Structure formats: structure tokens, C-alpha cells
Amino acid sequence: MAEKSFLSLLTKSKTLKTTKQLHSFLYKNALQNHPLLFSKLLLHCAITITGNGSGEEQPLHYARRLLSHSSPNPPDAFMYNTLIRGLIDFPQIAVNTFMEMRLKPLSSPIDSFTFVFLIKSAANLRCVRNLSSWDILLNGYVKLGEIELAKITFLRMSVKDDVSWSTMIVGFAQNGCFDEAFGFFREIHKLRLKPNEASLSGVLSASAQAGAFEFAKVVHCLIEKSGFVWMVSVCNALLDTYSKCGDLGMARLVFERMLEKKKSVVSWTSMIASLAMHGYGVEAIELFHKMENCGIKPDGVSFISVLYACSHAGLIEEGCKYFSMMRDFDIEPTIEHYGCMVDLYGRAGKLEKAYEFACEMPISPNDIIWRTLLGACSLHGNVKLAEQIKKRLSRFDLDNSSSGDHVLLSNVYASLGKWEDVASVRRSASEQKIKKAPGWSMIEVEKLVYRFMADQKQDEIVKEAYEKLREIMLRLKVEGGYVPEIGNVLHDVEEEEKEDSVSRHSEKLAVAFGIARLREGNVVLRIVKNLRICRDCHVVMKLISKVYGLEIVEGCKSRIAHPLR
DNA sequence: ATAGGGTTAG
Numbered sequence: 001m002a003e004k005s006f007l008s009l010l011t012k013s014k015t016l017k018t019t020k021q022l023h024s025f026l027y028k029n030a031l032q033n034h035p036l037l038f039s040k041l042l043l044h045c046a047i048t049i050t051g052n053g054s055g056e057e058q059p060l061h062y063a064r065r066l067l068s069h070s071s072p073n074p075p076d077a078f079m080y081n082t083l084i085r086g087l088i089d090f091p092q093i094a095v096n097t098f099m100e101m102r103l104k105p106l107s108s109p110i111d112s113f114t115f116v117f118l119i120k121s122a123a124n125l126r127c128v129r130n131l132s133s134w135d136i137l138l139n140g141y142v143k144l145g146e147i148e149l150a151k152i153t154f155l156r157m158s159v160k161d162d163v164s165w166s167t168m169i170v171g172f173a174q175n176g177c178f179d180e181a182f183g184f185f186r187e188i189h190k191l192r193l194k195p196n197e198a199s200l201s202g203v204l205s206a207s208a209q210a211g212a213f214e215f216a217k218v219v220h221c222l223i224e225k226s227g228f229v230w231m232v233s234v235c236n237a238l239l240d241t242y243s244k245c246g247d248l249g250m251a252r253l254v255f256e257r258m259l260e261k262k263k264s265v266v267s268w269t270s271m272i273a274s275l276a277m278h279g280y281g282v283e284a285i286e287l288f289h290k291m292e293n294c295g296i297k298p299d300g301v302s303f304i305s306v307l308y309a310c311s312h313a314g315l316i317e318e319g320c321k322y323f324s325m326m327r328d329f330d331i332e333p334t335i336e337h338y339g340c341m342v343d344l345y346g347r348a349g350k351l352e353k354a355y356e357f358a359c360e361m362p363i364s365p366n367d368i369i370w371r372t373l374l375g376a377c378s379l380h381g382n383v384k385l386a387e388q389i390k391k392r393l394s395r396f397d398l399d400n401s402s403s404g405d406h407v408l409l410s411n412v413y414a415s416l417g418k419w420e421d422v423a424s425v426r427r428s429a430s431e432q433k434i435k436k437a438p439g440w441s442m443i444e445v446e447k448l449v450y451r452f453m454a455d456q457k458q459d460e461i462v463k464e465a466y467e468k469l470r471e472i473m474l475r476l477k478v479e480g481g482y483v484p485e486i487g488n489v490l491h492d493v494e495e496e497e498k499e500d501s502v503s504r505h506s507e508k509l510a511v512a513f514g515i516a517r518l519r520e521g522n523v524v525l526r527i528v529k530n531l532r533i534c535r536d537c538h539v540v541m542k543l544i545s546k547v548y549g550l551e552i553v554e555g556c557k558s559r560i561a562h563p564l565r
Numbered sequence: 566a567t568a569g570g571g572t573t574a575g
Contacts, residue, residue, distance in 0.1 A: 102566085135566060142567095163567045170568065198568040205569070233569040240570065270570045304571040311572090339572035372573045407575040439575075531575050 006031075010040050016059045019044050023066070036078075042066055043082040060093065076108040077101075085117040094118060095133045115140035135163045142171035151180075162188075162196050170202035173209070181206035182215060195222070197231045204237035211528030213245040214444050232258075236266045243274035246526050246553030265291075265299050273305040281313025288322075300331050307340035311347050319344040335363050342369055346376025351385055367396040371405060378411045386412040403429070441510035441529040445517045452509040461513065469512035472544065480543040484536055507537050511544060511552060524551045 006022075013019050023041060031037055045063035063083055067075050080101040087094035098118050102110065119140050134157055141150035154160070154168050165188055172181035185203040188195055195203075200223060207216040220238060228234050235258050243251040255263075255271045268291040275284035288306045291298065298306075303326050310319035323341055326333055338361045345354035354373055358365050370393045377386035390409045406429040413421040440453045456462050476482040507527055514525040541552050 099566090139567070161566095166567045168567095196567080198566095201568040231568090236569040238569090264569085266570045268570090273570060299570095301571045308572070334572090336572040341572095343572065366572095368573050370573090375574055378574090404573090404575040408573095411575080 006037065007040055010037075010044055013044060016045065016062065019059075020062070038066070039079045039082040042079055043086050045086070074105050074107045077106055077111050077114060078108065080106070081111070081113045081117055084114065085120075088117070088120055092133070095136060098136060112144055115143050119144075135161070135167055138164060138167045138171070142167060142174065145175055147171055147175040147177060162193060162199070165193065166196055166199035166202060169199045169206075173202045173206040176209070178206040178210040178212070182212070185219075194226075195228075197228070197233055200228055200231075201233045201237040204234070204241045208237070208241040208244040210449075211245055211442060211526070212444065212449065213247070213526055214446075216241045216245060229257075230262070232262055232264055232267065235262075236264070236270050239267065239274065240270045243270070243277065248274060248278045260294065263294070263296070265296055265302060268294075268296055269298070269302045269305050272302065272309065276305060276309035276312060279312070281309040281315060284309035284313075285315070285318060298329060298331075300334060300337070303331060303333075304336050304340060307337060307344065311340055311344035314348055316344060316348050316350070335366055335369070338363060338365070339369055339372055343372045343376070346373050347379065349376075349380050351376055351380060351382050355385060355389075367393060370396075371408070374405060374408045378408050378415070381412065381415050383412055383416065383418070439506050439529065439531040441506040441527050443510040443514045443525065443527055445514060446519075450510070450513060452506040452513065454504050454506050462509070464516055465509040465513040468516040469508055472512055472515065473540075476540065476543045476547060480547050482540070482543055505537050507554065508540060511541065515544075515548065515550070518550075523549065524553065527552065527554045529554065 006025075010019070010022055013022060019041065026034075026037060026041070042063050045059045045066070063086075067079060067083065080097065084094050084097055084101075087097060095118070098114070101114070119137060134153070138150050138153055141147070141153060150168065150171055154164060157164065165184065169181050169184050169188075172178070172184065181203055185195070185199065188199060200219065203219060204216060206212075207219065216238075223229055223234060223238065235254055239251045239254040242248075242254060251271070251274050255267065258267060268287070272284045272287050272291070275281075275287060285306060288298065288302065288309075291302070303322060306322050307319055310316070310322065319341065323333070323337065326337070338357075342354050342358050345351075345357060351373070354376060358369050358373060361369075370389050374386060374389045374393065377383075377389065386409055390405060393405050406425055410422045410425040413419075413425065440451050442449055442451045444450075450461060452462070452465060458466075473482070507529055510527050510529075511525055514527075518525075541554065544550060545552050
């Protein structure tokens with residue numbers, strides 16, 4: 001059967017009658033389960049409604065019936081999307097259709113297209129009457145990452161319920177607008193609205209990502225006081241937040257306090273990931289087994305976490321075992337799982353194997369896979385492979401994240417003292433107008449967050465930090481026998497200059513400021529930064545811990561380092 | 566209705 005000719009007939013059909021005829025033809029040829037043809041048919045019906053606009057409901061019912069009879073397979077999101085797209089002039093019906101869609105079992109999940117069409121049809125906002133429709137609209141914008149549009153819509157809404165508020169908070173948290181998430185949460189409090197499970201989870205997730213430890217603790221108090229402690233997602237978010245803020249002990253406590261039967265896959269996986277990120281790979285794996293013994297089936301994310309644990313603990317064989325174990329659980333490996341495997345081999349120095357693995361993956365490798373390998377090359381000083389991989393990476397259309405790739409390659413050269421090559425990488429980077437993302441570090445002092453950058457404008461705070469830093473470095477040299485570690489500095493410059501450029505790194509400033517403002521009895525400093533720590537800073541942190549008797553916890557996105565452990 | 570966990574790098 002020529003699919004194309006059928007489709008062209010379908011698109012040419014202008015009435016419900018001819019559409020129905022084509023439909024029966026479809027059945028006769030046993031093509032009714034063909035999702036594409038089916039969707040086209042649906043679209044056609046839907047368009048017929050909007051086309052004659054005379055309150056003709058018949059085609060709509062017909063389209064609906066088609067959907068409910070699309071057995072033996074459940075309908076997929078594509079079909080519903082088509083219907084919603086056809087309802088562009090009937091926002092209320094479109095929203096109702098969406099409501100129906102989310103209640104039905106679908107063979108493919110609701111995707112961003114669903115929201116694109118939904119929002120388009122609801123663009124004429126006067127048509128949207130009830131509050132839940134508005135909330136769905138907000139959620140649609142959030143899912144599309146259009147957080148500004150969501151905010152505008154939210155501000156225009158005359159009536160808002162707690163779902164509207166929590167949708168916004170979660171939206172901010174998911175789109176990296178942490179300050180806004182905090183702000184909206186405070187606003188809820190001011191308006192004397194009760195926070196709910198979602199807004200609490202959302203604001204905690206924002207705290208976790210921003211490393212806002214003090215803020216998180218305030219939220220935690222609120223949770224304890226208002227009896228939200230028994231909500232699974234709130235506990236999960238709390239656990240994750242403590243872990244990401246560097247307090248593994250509290251994360252553990254939250255996990256252990258949860259009732260055994262309340263713990264979900266997410267709870268277990270969060271705890272496994274926390275252990276892994278804090279460097280307890282073996283314990284993470286043990287917990288994975290404990291989870292299985294408790295009858296909780298691991299999902300895809302659980303495997304990512306346990307693979308992460310293996311690669312960072314250097315447990316190659318274990319990693320391979322878990323990777324193949326996924327099949328027993330009917331979990332199809334995704335690009336993330338393959339990424340973990342490449343990291344597993346690469347980190348352990350098996351660069352050839354890692355490269356081979358990446359080339360033979362059934363999914364075509366993304367930039368992250370290659371960057372993983374490039375990182376491994378830099379770790380093990382393999383110039384040849386690094387150059388090859390850099391070439392592959394440059395084929396990706398990367399706008400902002402590519403600066404790091406140049407840095408990585410130049411680090412490979414620098415580690416071998418190939419300064420001409422380092423210079424040429426820098427030249428090519430600057431020719432392509434690639435700017436390195438400036439590194440920053442944050443420290444929370446008495447519930448206020450201070451952010452430092454390497455060559456910041458001097459204000460009182462920065463001056464205070466620099467002054468303290470000078471004093472600290474002197475003390476480290478005298479008492480700790482500090483020698484600057486400058487292997488990673490890119491320029492081939494005089495030693496003194498290298499030391500100088502290293503000494504201004506933002507994390508040193510942040511720690512210095514923390515020490516300058518240290519309160520009596522406080523022995524922990526928490527730093528959050530956007531870039532990975534450099535070797536020299538690592539050494540300095542270790543020495544500071546020793547000389548000053550402090551614990552320094554450095555959080556860096558997904559990893560937490562404890563220099564003194 | 567809205568929610569919680571996850572691959573790389575400077």
C-alpha cells in the first residue's frame with residue numbers, strides 16, 4: 001500500500017464524510033494501528049471543526065472516538081498533540097482535551113509539543129476561564145523553559161491558588177533562577193499562604209543547586225514545625241539539599257528517619273548518589289543492594305548513580321557488571337549510562353577502551369561523551385587522543401560551553417610542558433572569540449551570600465578578602481610549608497607571575513573572607529563554586545584546614561570535596 | 566493539578 005498516496009488523499013479531503021470513508025479504507029487495509037496515518041486523520045477531523053466554525057461538534061466527537069478506539073495500542077502523545085493542534089481556535093476544548101490526555105495511559109509521554117500547541121491555542125487568554133486552565137498554561141511555559149512568559153502570565157492572573165505559586169517556584173528552580181524561587185517562596189510566607197509539598201520540594205531543589213545552606217536550614221525548620229516531615233518528596237528534596245550543601249551527615253539522618261515503607265526509588269537513589277558524590281563509592285554500591293533487598297526496583301537513574309559511584313571509585317569490573325545488569329531490569333541504557341561507562345574506562349586510564357566504547361555505542365555520542373574522554377586524556381596526559389577528540393568536539397555547535405574544551409586541551413599540553421601548543425590553543429580560542437566563563441565562588445556568612453571572582457572590581461568586601469588572604473598565605477608558607485602548585489597555569493610565564501595568577505583564584509578569596517568573618521565556635525566553611533577546583537587551591541584548602549583547624553567543604557555542582565578526609 | 570534523584574569539564 002502506498003502510504004504517500006493515502007496521505008495525500010487524506011490531506012485533500014475537505015469534509016467529515018470523505019474523511020470517514022478514508023478511515024474505513026484504513027481499517028480494511030489493517031493500517032489503523034499506524035500512528036502516523038492515524039494522527040493525520042485526527043488532525044484532519046480537528047481541522048474540519050475549525051474550518052467550518054459553525055458549532056459543528058460532530059468532527060470533534062469523531063476524532064475523540066478515534067482516539068479512544070485506537071486499540072490494541074494505547075494512543076501516543078503524537079495523536080493527542082495533533083488533536084490539540086487542530087483545536088487552535090477552541091482553547092477551552094483544547095485544555096479539556098489536555099486534561100483528558102494526562103489521565104490516560106499513553107504509549108509515549110506528554111512532550112514539549114503538547115505544550116506548544118496547548119499554549120498556542122490558549123494564546124487568546126480571554127478564552128481560558130477556570131483557574132486550573134491557567135495553572136496548566138503556567139506549567140506549559142515552565143516545561144518549555146519559557147520562564148519569562150510564565151512569569152508574565154502569572155503576574156497577569158487575577159486569581160492565583162497554591163498550585164499557581166508552586167508551579168512558579170518549581171519552574172524557577174528548574175530553570176536556574178534560584179533567587180526568584182527564594183523570592184516567591186518568601187512571598188508565599190508573607191501572604192500567609194501555606195506552602196505545600198510541591199513548593200517546598202521546589203524551593204529546596206533551588207537551595208540545593210545554589211548551595212544555599214543557611215536558607216535550606218530555615219526551610220527545614222519550617223518543615224519540622226508544620227508537619228511536612230512525612231511527605232516523601234519533601235524528605236527526598238531535603239536529603240538531596242543537605243548532601244549538595246556538603247552535609248552528608250544530615251542527608252543520612254533525613255534518609256534514616258524516613259519510614260522504610262515510605263522510601264521511594266527516588267529516596268534510595270538520592271542517597272546512593274549522595275554517597276557517591278561524597279566519595280563513598282563502596283557504600284553507595286552497598287546501598288544499591290540494600291535497596292534491592294527491600295524490594296524496590298531500581299530505575300534508570302538508580303543505575304546512573306551506581307555507575308557514577310563505580311567510575312569515581314575506580315571499580316571497573318563492578319561498573320561493567322551493573323551496566324549489563326540493566327538488561328535484567330528491562331532498562332534500556334540511555335546516553336547518560338553510556339557516558340558513565342566512558343568515564344569509567346577513561347578515568348581509570350583505559351583510554352583506548354573508552355574511545356572504542358564511545359565509537360561503538362548504539363546511540364551517536366554527544367558532546368558530553370567526548371568531553372568526558374577529553375577530561376580523561378587531560379588526566380592521563382594523552383596528547384594524541386586529546387587532539388583527535390578535540391576535533392570531534394569542534395564539530396558540535398556549542399556556543400558557551402566550548403571554552404572549557406579549549407582549556408582541557410591546553411591543560412594536556414601544559415602538563416607536558418608543551419608551551420607552544422598551549423599558546424596556539426589559546427590563540428585559536430581567542431580568534432574564534434571564545435571567552436572563558438569566569439570562575440566564581442560563593443560563601444554564605446550569616447545567611448548572606450557573597451560571591452567572589454578572580455579579577456573583580458575592588459570594593460570593601462573584596463579588599464577585606466584580599467587582605468586576609470595575604471595574611472593566610474604567609475602563615476601557610478611559614479607554618480605549613482606551602483609551595484605553589486602551578487602546573488595547570490596556561491601561560492608560559494615567569495614562576496612568580498604564575499604564583500600570582502594562581503593566588504587570586506576566587507575560592508581562595510571566598511575562604512579568606514569566611515575566615516575574616518569567622519564567628520567563635522564555627523569550624524566549618526562551605527564554599528560553592530561554578531568551576532572545578534584547581535590543584536593549587538586544593539592544596540591550599542588542605543593546609544588551611546590543618547593550620548587553622550577548620551573544616552572546609554567545597555561544593556561544585558555535582559561533586560563535594562572534603563580536603564581533609 | 567503543582568513535586569523529589571542522574572553522565573563531562575575549566
